[in-house]
Amino acid sequence: MNRRKFIQQSAMAAGAVLSASTANALPTQYAISILHTNDVHSRLDPFPMDGSRNQGLGGVAARSYLINQVRDEVEQVLLLDAGDIFQGTPYFNLYKGEPEIKAMSKMGYDAATMGNHDFDAGIDNFANQLQYANFPIVICNYDFSGTSMETKYKPYTIIQKGKQKIGILGVGIELAGLVPENLYGKTVYNDPIQAANETANLLKQQKCDLIICLSHLGDKYDDNKVSDEVLAKECYDIDLILGGHTHRFFDQPRKYKNKKGGDVLVNQVGWGGINLGRLDYIFSTDNRKNLSKAHTVIVSKKTSE
Amino acid sequence: MNDKISTFLLVQNIKMHSKSLLNILLIVTVGCSTVSKPISLSYATYKVAQQAKTDTALVNMLLPYSGDVSRMMKKVIGFSTTTMYKKQPESVLGNFMADCIKEMAEVKFQTKVDVGFMNQGGIRAEINKGNIALGNVYELMPFDNLVVLQRVKGDVLEKFIQRIAADGGWPISKNSSFVIQSKKAIEIYINGKPLDMNTIYTVANTDYIANGGSNADMLKGIPMQNSGYLLRDALVDYIENLTKQGKPVDGKIENRVRIINE
Numbered sequence: 001m002n003r004r005k006f007i008q009q010s011a012m013a014a015g016a017v018l019s020a021s022t023a024n025a026l027p028t029q030y031a032i033s034i035l036h037t038n039d040v041h042s043r044l045d046p047f048p049m050d051g052s053r054n055q056g057l058g059g060v061a062a063r064s065y066l067i068n069q070v071r072d073e074v075e076q077v078l079l080l081d082a083g084d085i086f087q088g089t090p091y092f093n094l095y096k097g098e099p100e101i102k103a104m105s106k107m108g109y110d111a112a113t114m115g116n117h118d119f120d121a122g123i124d125n126f127a128n129q130l131q132y133a134n135f136p137i138v139i140c141n142y143d144f145s146g147t148s149m150e151t152k153y154k155p156y157t158i159i160q161k162g163k164q165k166i167g168i169l170g171v172g173i174e175l176a177g178l179v180p181e182n183l184y185g186k187t188v189y190n191d192p193i194q195a196a197n198e199t200a201n202l203l204k205q206q207k208c209d210l211i212i213c214l215s216h217l218g219d220k221y222d223d224n225k226v227s228d229e230v231l232a233k234e235c236y237d238i239d240l241i242l243g244g245h246t247h248r249f250f251d252q253p254r255k256y257k258n259k260k261g262g263d264v265l266v267n268q269v270g271w272g273g274i275n276l277g278r279l280d281y282i283f284s285t286d287n288r289k290n291l292s293k294a295h296t297v298i299v300s301k302k303t304s305e
Numbered sequence: 306m307n308d309k310i311s312t313f314l315l316v317q318n319i320k321m322h323s324k325s326l327l328n329i330l331l332i333v334t335v336g337c338s339t340v341s342k343p344i345s346l347s348y349a350t351y352k353v354a355q356q357a358k359t360d361t362a363l364v365n366m367l368l369p370y371s372g373d374v375s376r377m378m379k380k381v382i383g384f385s386t387t388t389m390y391k392k393q394p395e396s397v398l399g400n401f402m403a404d405c406i407k408e409m410a411e412v413k414f415q416t417k418v419d420v421g422f423m424n425q426g427g428i429r430a431e432i433n434k435g436n437i438a439l440g441n442v443y444e445l446m447p448f449d450n451l452v453v454l455q456r457v458k459g460d461v462l463e464k465f466i467q468r469i470a471a472d473g474g475w476p477i478s479k480n481s482s483f484v485i486q487s488k489k490a491i492e493i494y495i496n497g498k499p500l501d502m503n504t505i506y507t508v509a510n511t512d513y514i515a516n517g518g519s520n521a522d523m524l525k526g527i528p529m530q531n532s533g534y535l536l537r538d539a540l541v542d543y544i545e546n547l548t549k550q551g552k553p554v555d556g557k558i559e560n561r562v563r564i565i566n567e
Contacts, residue, residue: 030341041449044367044370044371045367045371046353048444052429056354057352057353057354058353059353059359060360060363060367061359061360061361061363061364061367062353062354062357062358062359062360063353064359064360064362064363065357065358065359065360066351066353066357068360087449088447088449089374089443090374090377090378090439090440090443091370091374093377094370094373094374094377095370098370099366099367099370102366103363103366103367106362106363106366107363117449120449120533163341164341177529177531179533180531180532180533182533183533207340209340209341209342209343210343239343250350252348253346253348265346267348269350273353274352274353275350275351275352275353276350276351276353277348277349277350277351278348278349278350278351279346279347279348280346280347280348280349281343281345281346282343282344282345282346283341283342283343283344284341284342284344285340285341295342295343295344297343297344297345297346298344298345298346299345299346299347299348300345300346300347300348301347301348301349302347302348302349303347
């Protein structure tokens with residue numbers, strides 16, 4: 001589908017939604033495509049052709065081609081990763097993450113967060129490999145004071161995409177019990193809900209049109225363990241949670257109501273770079289509405305051309 | 306709420322300066338019009354497939370690395386005198402892996418381990434007769450499971466072994482054994498002695514199982530000793546140790562786990 005056709009279709013879909021909810025004229029429409037991965041686990045090459053379920057799938061060269069196709073089609077594209085970039089193929093054992101970070105830089109990732117396995121060769125190694133990164137690592141609930149990561153991460157980043165200001169924050173999983181202590185060192189884990197809410201509020205104050213949380217908490221658990229589901233229900237200003245850790249292949253994004261009664265979407269695309277997620281957002285500018293009021297987001301499957 | 310606060314502050318400003326009310330009102334209007342909100346979302350998931358075209362820039366970026374990786378994967382680390390398959394209730398391959406977990410855990414944690422287990426589902430390939438290359442170990446254990454220790458009371462260990470029996474039998478380390486009758490484990494021996502419900506055993510497992518994976522719920526929550534030692538690395542170390550001693554990778558069926566009719 002070419003870009004014009006896409007914008008037409010998007011505008012039509014959004015128009016249908018709006019005409020149902022308001023009798024007023026169409027507000028201005030803007031579109032952004034968010035592409036995302038999680039738990040790629042050093043899968044630079046496709047899975048080997050060994051008769052296994054995933055044979056031939058994944059690989060950065062094929063992923064990059066797909067990303068470029070979307071970029072040819074849509075003007076405003078964001079490319080994000082929710083952590084566990086490292087560990088899982090011999091590449092990692094040999095190079096400790098250098099080609100993984102280089103590949104992400106070449107593909108034009110806009111931001112990523114850290115997963116527990118990104119500590120696998122030690123925190124100093126992760127910090128060192130970031131010399132090859134041209135994108136920020138966002139994480140707001142790890143305190144890296146006094147570690148080699150201290151100056152190499154941000155709690156959030158703001159990216160201007162066309163007319164839209166996109167705020168991107170990150171949250172990481174509790175490391176104690178999951179990652180050997182000598183690997184994460186002095187890293188302090190703080191409550192992800194509180195940190196995410198404080199950070200998202202900052203982004204709201206800075207007039208971000210969309211607030212995305214990259215999360216390595218895991219989608220949900222049977223017990224009370226904090227997860228994307230818990231975060232979605234406990235947050236105020238986050239619009240979208242791109243998750244990881246649990247290697248879950250979502251059929252479609254899950255929708256939750258946040259503390260304000262607004263819609264929060266959660267998505268996750270398995271692992272190993274088998275899938276690339278795509279979420280196309282339509283924005284509206286509507287002066288007449290109270291923007292701080294809880295709002296709904298209509299979710300639909302993208303129709304293939 | 307923030308909008309209300311800023312409007313309030315602006316009103317205060319107006320009262321204080323009161324010279325360009327029009328300008329301030331204009332700022333308020335412009336400020337509002339630049340904020341938009343997401344109203345709809347359409348989703349798609351792309352399968353990243355090898356048949357698809359590739360970006361040559363990425364292929365070229367990888368080249369210097371991939372050559373080294375494939376050389377590394379071809380490095381011979383040991384040899385096997387027999388082709389070892391995965392099989393239930395007991396297999397030579399499974400015995401080899403369970404022994405590796407127990408023995409390497411003893412080396413790594415510098416402590417005596419009573420019994421080691423390998424989950425049946427975690428055995429992902431076979432070892433062919435002849436040279437064993439590093440790549441074969443990656444196929445056998447592609448997951449990044451860690452070797453961990455837990456101190457498990459006999460009654461809990463019994464429940465774990467019942468779970469294994471219900472699944473048709475998983476590999477267990479040397480000198481430990483049990484019999485499966487009607488999907489139930491009987492005659493359980495740990496380290497040569499009948500299982501005692503009140504003894505605390507030191508048990509080696511993968512972190513996946515120790516965390517309650519594969520329905521091993523009874524192990525979940527029991528504190529774990531974890532040094533970040535990958536099972537794959539344990540297998541490599543185990544095979545290389547054998548090779549250093551001039552020994553092959555082999556084994557036989559020892560009736561560690563057997564099924565009997567009612």
